[in-house]
Amino acid sequence: MSYVSLTINGINIKVSKGTTVLDAARQAGIFIPTLCHDPAIPRFGACRICVVEIPGMRNLPASCVTECTEGMQVFTESPAVVEARKTILELLLANHPQDCLTCDRNGDCRLQDYAFRYGVKESGFTGERKDYPLDDSNPYIIRDANKCILCGRCVRTCNAIAERSVIDFGYRGFGTKIVTAMDTPLGESDCVYCGRCVTVCPVGALTWKPLAGKGRTWEMSRQEVTCTFCDSGCTFEVLSKNGQNIGVVPKEPGSGRPLCLKGRLGLELKYLDEPAAPQLKKDGEFVEVSWAEALGLEDILSKLTK
Numbered sequence: 054m055s056y057v058s059l060t061i062n063g064i065n066i067k068v069s070k071g072t073t074v075l076d077a078a079r080q081a082g083i084f085i086p087t088l089c090h091d092p093a094i095p096r097f098g099a100c101r102i103c104v105v106e107i108p109g110m111r112n113l114p115a116s117c118v119t120e121c122t123e124g125m126q127v128f129t130e131s132p133a134v135v136e137a138r139k140t141i142l143e144l145l146l147a148n149h150p151q152d153c154l155t156c157d158r159n160g161d162c163r164l165q166d167y168a169f170r171y172g173v174k175e176s177g178f179t180g181e182r183k184d185y186p187l188d189d190s191n192p193y194i195i196r197d198a199n200k201c202i203l204c205g206r207c208v209r210t211c212n213a214i215a216e217r218s219v220i221d222f223g224y225r226g227f228g229t230k231i232v233t234a235m236d237t238p239l240g241e242s243d244c245v246y247c248g249r250c251v252t253v254c255p256v257g258a259l260t261w262k263p264l265a266g267k268g269r270t271w272e273m274s275r276q277e278v279t280c281t282f283c284d285s286g287c288t289f290e291v292l293s294k295n296g297q298n299i300g301v302v303p304k305e306p307g308s309g310r311p312l313c314l315k316g317r318l319g320l321e322l323k324y325l326d327e328p329a330a331p332q333l334k335k336d337g338e339f340v341e342v343s344w345a346e347a348l349g350l351e352d353i354l355s356k357l358t359k
């Protein structure tokens with residue numbers, strides 16, 4: 054394997070050829086913010102928050118798509134870089150609801166973290182704002198397109214799963230948004246709610262419906278569990294608050310497959326202290342029923358208890 058040597062913020066670093074500046078910085082423990090970058094999916098280079106200064110290059114290149122070269126000098130927090138990041142954050146905040154106090158992602162939002170880090174309190178850019186309705190048309194995922202920063206991580210993650218590609222960029226310019234086919238609500242699309250899009254969303258555009266209002270991220274502890282319903286080995290996280298398990302969320306799918314309903318629902322039944330009550334359709338409406346009724350065991354149980 055061939056290597057290249059470079060300096061990042063004056064620190065000498067040697068990395069294998071083909072390594073991006075972002076990965077080299079991370080190997081050296083140097084922070085560079087990212088929004089659209091995800092090491093598990095192809096490089097994208099869309100958000101530009103990861104820009105760095107490299108003398109000899111005309112503009113500030115995005116570190117997540119720029120490969121290291123021999124003798125390269127990189128500066129990750131120069132005045133020009135910080136100014137560019139502040140402008141990017143202001144542009145994003147110009148069209149992002151400032152409702153952090155009630156947002157489920159408060160404390161777990163990269164936009165919030167970076168605004169804090171770079172001291173961006175508000176946007177100097179004013180103009181038309183997006184006003185999309187909330188999409189909670191399905192049992193698992195709430196989509197708030199007004200909070201979407203169009204980083205495309207959900208799209209690329211969904212596209213990386215064979216036979217999925219349920220969402221993509223739609224429309225143009227100011228109207229660009231993430232859409233399903235024909236821009237239907239998620240509940241009317243081919244989405245199987247594997248939830249990988251939620252796990253990669255860096256802001257509050259995609260959140261877990263079953264967890265809505267159940268607690269702040271810093272109040273929850275997480276325990277990683279591996280699904281045992283088949284041999285794929287998908288991993289989930291059991292979230293608990295005050296000693297009670299309140300949710301099971303997907304983490305990594307095994308073998309690049311979508312996380313299946315069997316695993317997700319089965320693990321909810323297994324780990325949740327208060328699993329959701331089963332529902333049956335009666336007279337055209339879903340109503341909560343007992344487990345005995347849902348499983349058709351009422352007759353048997355009544356005979357056993359006589």
Ligand code: FES
Pocket residue numbers: 086087088089090097098099100101102103104115116117118
């Ligand atoms: Fe590099 Fe978005 S993280 S361009």
